[in-house]
Amino acid sequence: LSEKCENESDWSVEVSDFAKSTCNPVRKLIEQMKIEPNPNYQMIALSIGDPTVFSEIGKPQSVINAVQACINDKKFDGYTPSYGTEAARQAVAKYYSRPDNLIYKFTDILLTNGCSQAIDLCITVLANRGDNIVIPKPGFSIYKTLAGTLGINVKYYSLLEEFNWEVDLEELESLIDERTKAIIVNNPSNPCGSVYSREHLLDIIDLAERYKLPIIADEVYGDMVFPGNEFYYMSELTQRVPILSCNALSKRFILPGWRFGWIAIHDPKNYLARVRAGFNDLTTRILGPNSLAQAAVVEILEKTPQSYFDGVMQILSINAEIVYERVKKLPGLIPRKPSGAMYMMVGLDLKCFPDIPTDLEFVQMLIREKSVFCLPANIFECPNYIRIVITMKKEKIIEACERIEEFVLAHYKPCEKK
Amino acid sequence: LSEKCENESDWSVEVSDFAKSTCNPVRKLIEQMKIEPNPNYQMIALSIGDPTVFSEIGKPQSVINAVQACINDKKFDGYTPSYGTEAARQAVAKYYSRPDNLIYKFTDILLTNGCSQAIDLCITVLANRGDNIVIPKPGFSIYKTLAGTLGINVKYYSLLEEFNWEVDLEELESLIDERTKAIIVNNPSNPCGSVYSREHLLDIIDLAERYKLPIIADEVYGDMVFPGNEFYYMSELTQRVPILSCNALSKRFILPGWRFGWIAIHDPKNYLARVRAGFNDLTTRILGPNSLAQAAVVEILEKTPQSYFDGVMQILSINAEIVYERVKKLPGLIPRKPSGAMYMMVGLDLKCFPDIPTDLEFVQMLIREKSVFCLPANIFECPNYIRIVITMKKEKIIEACERIEEFVLAHYKPCEKK
Ligand SMILES: Cc1ncc(COP(=O)(O)O)c(C=O)c1O
Numbered sequence: 001l002s003e004k005c006e007n008e009s010d011w012s013v014e015v016s017d018f019a020k021s022t023c024n025p026v027r028k029l030i031e032q033m034k035i036e037p038n039p040n041y042q043m044i045a046l047s048i049g050d051p052t053v054f055s056e057i058g059k060p061q062s063v064i065n066a067v068q069a070c071i072n073d074k075k076f077d078g079y080t081p082s083y084g085t086e087a088a089r090q091a092v093a094k095y096y097s098r099p100d101n102l103i104y105k106f107t108d109i110l111l112t113n114g115c116s117q118a119i120d121l122c123i124t125v126l127a128n129r130g131d132n133i134v135i136p137k138p139g140f141s142i143y144k145t146l147a148g149t150l151g152i153n154v155k156y157y158s159l160l161e162e163f164n165w166e167v168d169l170e171e172l173e174s175l176i177d178e179r180t181k182a183i184i185v186n187n188p189s190n191p192c193g194s195v196y197s198r199e200h201l202l203d204i205i206d207l208a209e210r211y212k213l214p215i216i217a218d219e220v221y222g223d224m225v226f227p228g229n230e231f232y233y234m235s236e237l238t239q240r241v242p243i244l245s246c247n248a249l250s251k252r253f254i255l256p257g258w259r260f261g262w263i264a265i266h267d268p269k270n271y272l273a274r275v276r277a278g279f280n281d282l283t284t285r286i287l288g289p290n291s292l293a294q295a296a297v298v299e300i301l302e303k304t305p306q307s308y309f310d311g312v313m314q315i316l317s318i319n320a321e322i323v324y325e326r327v328k329k330l331p332g333l334i335p336r337k338p339s340g341a342m343y344m345m346v347g348l349d350l351k352c353f354p355d356i357p358t359d360l361e362f363v364q365m366l367i368r369e370k371s372v373f374c375l376p377a378n379i380f381e382c383p384n385y386i387r388i389v390i391t392m393k394k395e396k397i398i399e400a401c402e403r404i405e406e407f408v409l410a411h412y413k414p415c416e417k418k
Numbered sequence: 419l420s421e422k423c424e425n426e427s428d429w430s431v432e433v434s435d436f437a438k439s440t441c442n443p444v445r446k447l448i449e450q451m452k453i454e455p456n457p458n459y460q461m462i463a464l465s466i467g468d469p470t471v472f473s474e475i476g477k478p479q480s481v482i483n484a485v486q487a488c489i490n491d492k493k494f495d496g497y498t499p500s501y502g503t504e505a506a507r508q509a510v511a512k513y514y515s516r517p518d519n520l521i522y523k524f525t526d527i528l529l530t531n532g533c534s535q536a537i538d539l540c541i542t543v544l545a546n547r548g549d550n551i552v553i554p555k556p557g558f559s560i561y562k563t564l565a566g567t568l569g570i571n572v573k574y575y576s577l578l579e580e581f582n583w584e585v586d587l588e589e590l591e592s593l594i595d596e597r598t599k600a601i602i603v604n605n606p607s608n609p610c611g612s613v614y615s616r617e618h619l620l621d622i623i624d625l626a627e628r629y630k631l632p633i634i635a636d637e638v639y640g641d642m643v644f645p646g647n648e649f650y651y652m653s654e655l656t657q658r659v660p661i662l663s664c665n666a667l668s669k670r671f672i673l674p675g676w677r678f679g680w681i682a683i684h685d686p687k688n689y690l691a692r693v694r695a696g697f698n699d700l701t702t703r704i705l706g707p708n709s710l711a712q713a714a715v716v717e718i719l720e721k722t723p724q725s726y727f728d729g730v731m732q733i734l735s736i737n738a739e740i741v742y743e744r745v746k747k748l749p750g751l752i753p754r755k756p757s758g759a760m761y762m763m764v765g766l767d768l769k770c771f772p773d774i775p776t777d778l779e780f781v782q783m784l785i786r787e788k789s790v791f792c793l794p795a796n797i798f799e800c801p802n803y804i805r806i807v808i809t810m811k812k813e814k815i816i817e818a819c820e821r822i823e824e825f826v827l828a829h830y831k832p833c834e835k836k
């Protein structure tokens with residue numbers, strides 16, 4: 001064996017299939033984008049779903065107080081149990097229970113490194129190599145990224161634009177086969193900004209029940225709905241179907257960098273006994289979130305006033321309105337009004353832009369000419385759309401809209417056929 | 419398909435092979451230990467390698483200052499690049515370079531969730547299902563835990579107790595086959611407390627070079643050696659063999675709960691180009707450590723004085739001496755003097771303890787009778803030893819030794835044959 005390798009070039013070390021089958025198109029685009037913005041304009045990034053960027057609002061004051069109260073005490077530097085401290089899990093259980101119809105015990109909560117690891121653990125605990133999970137399209141790319149590494153397949157069910165991005169239940173049903181292990185539902189939705197009604201959620205739950213499939217509910221935008229809309233946790237709506245609700249401090253508490261998330265296990269009929277044991281084993285691989293964050297979360301969840309969240313949603317809803325009204329007037333762009341989360345999808349009528357063949361091209365030219373960075377929605381499996389993040393300051397948002405307007409007017413050609 | 423599942427019992431959801439093949443025996447023992455301690459004694463846990471427990475020393479003051487300086491600024495709450503901020507990577511690169519013979523650039527550093535995720539990424543990027551990695555015995559159980567999930571096999575090479583736990587190089591060589599993808603070296607060692615000489619490390623590097631295998635160097639106890647010993651990073655000692663050095667703030671900075679670690683890529687000949695790309699993809703799955711910790715690490719690495727580390731090692735070395743001298747006198751126990759890290763291995767001459775068949779039994783009875791919790795070293799693939807953590811306060815350590823003495827004298831029967 002040793003002789004086989006005498007040639008120095010043999011050193012070139014191969015990379016595993018795990019790595020090769022891992023791709024996160026959002027991160028790849030954002031971190032490796034090579035397009036030069038126009039030096040005459042300051043860059044406005046409406047790309048990454050990071051609420052700390054540009055917004056006039058930062059984290060709640062409770063976060064600062066809580067960290068200052070914990071930082072001196074070395075007991076908060078120690079290893080925590082793999083699935084988190086009892087105090088932090090208790091705080092999450094209490095905060096995310098709904099007095100009338102959803103009571104979590106602390107043992108139902110597992111702390112994770114952000115919502116990403118919550119979803120990773122759910123997929124990993126349920127599916128084998130060659131199994132599949134069904135996921136939304138348009139949808140956030142992380143599900144495929146996570147499943148891909150492990151050789152778990154994804155099948156896309158469509159969200160119907162004309163029905164406020166509701167799930168195409170018939171199509172979803174047709175995708176389910178013997179190797180389907182879970183349904184992922186993302187509500188409110190990234191990238192659509194849609195918020196599902198109670199009735200629609202019940203229809204999805206009903207389907208899951210008929211096929212006896214657990215639901216992984218990606219509810220990282222839970223409660224982030226604009227005034228006049230109502231959000232339901234899927235766990236509130238069933239006393240039978242097991243729901244793994246994935247969530248985090250990332251969006252609602254404006255702490256995406258903290259990598260603090262959790263899985264809330266809703267399983268009234270105790271169908272998931274083996275899955276709970278599996279979670280326990282899997283969390284011992286790299287352990288959960290930062291211990292200081294775990295210590296602080298108790299006070300953060302207790303002390304953050306409702307008015308803080310109301311303020312954030314007020315601003316997001318005004319921003320959505322501004323972008324919607326402005327973009328609506330632009331030829332060739334068809335904005336879709338969101339009801340929650342922090343994104344707006346904008347359809348591109350590309351036959352009216354003869355020099356722009358794809359959404360990716362649209363986005364790249366917009367950067368090059370106007371230094372405005374949106375994401376091409378083909379990375380959300382939804383070509384011919386762009387996704388605009390609406391968390392930035394009002395002045396920025398208006399400036400971005402103005403630049404988009406100039407860009408569109410420069411490239412738009414009415415009635416042209418491609 | 420739907421009808422197949424009419425029976426409610428079919429709901430019982432199966433757990434994946436990924437979860438089934440994941441086992442962390444240390445965490446399992448510590449978190450699920452059901453043995454009741456003796457209510458007449460306060461529990462002394464010499465089990466988990468958590469330097470925050472019992473020690474008179476806490477984290478450096480620089481940590482508190484750095485966090486207080488960062489917590490108000492919301493720019494430290496945002497998503498960081500998947501492999502960490504440039505500032506934090508720069509700080510690690512600078513701190514862990516050695517002016518004479520090891521210069522890291524920030525692009526050589528990837529930030530991770532503790533040393534555990536550093537090792538996880540290294541194994542995942544290099545090995546496929548069915549491949550193998552060679553790992554030390556006795557050795558820390560995390561390597562097998564991490565590899566097991568992915569169906570990567572482990573092969574154990576022996577550390578030779580009579581040669582200060584040096585690697586049995588002949589055996590190591592005999593284990594290497596076509597599917598071997600990496601050699602893991604842990605120096606200083608958990609559980610042995612051994613510190614390898616320059617010469618021995620060069621011998622290991624030489625072997626790796628002959629087989630063209632990259633080395634994963636678990637150096638989480640790097641620089642934690644008792645006065646009179648010297649520690650070398652493997653990366654200092656070769657200009658050819660690629661070394662993936664895994665490290666963390668966990669032990670030396672006494673911040674295990676922070677989950678802040680890194681991989682330092684040493685690859686002077688650029689053999690690892692594909693591996694670097696693979697790391698980039700893999701880090702986009704759940705992202706790196708907490709952003710506040712990333713912000714703080716710059717000041718932490720710059721401002722922590724050498725005297726702080728010297729103080730810690732002074733205490734650990736005194737503790738080691740105390741335990742060694744006391745245990746040496748006990749019949750049937752054979753302590754092995756450590757040179758670094760924070761553990762001591764103690765051999766058990768079990769034929770002198772007729773009512774104690776195994777190291778696990780020894781440990782359980784010691785808890786039940788004397789409320790002292792050590793780890794049975796069979797979980798480190800080294801039966802008939804126990805591992806004692808030596809980070810606690812001197813009074814505690816002496817009390818623990820006294821209780822162990824009582825326990826041993828109560829159970830020891832000279833000359834008995836089993
Ligand atoms: C729908 C959705 N799920 C999960 C995540 C990941 O959340 P986290 O940053 O907490 O890992 C995001 C982040 O953008 C998201 O939009």
Ligand SMILES: Cc1ncc(COP(=O)(O)O)c(C=O)c1O
Pocket residue numbers: 467531532533534535558560604607608636638665666667668674677678679
């Ligand atoms: C040898 C060794 N490697 C890795 C680790 C894991 O370190 P971390 O807590 O930074 O993940 C430990 C922890 O005890 C260890 O002893």
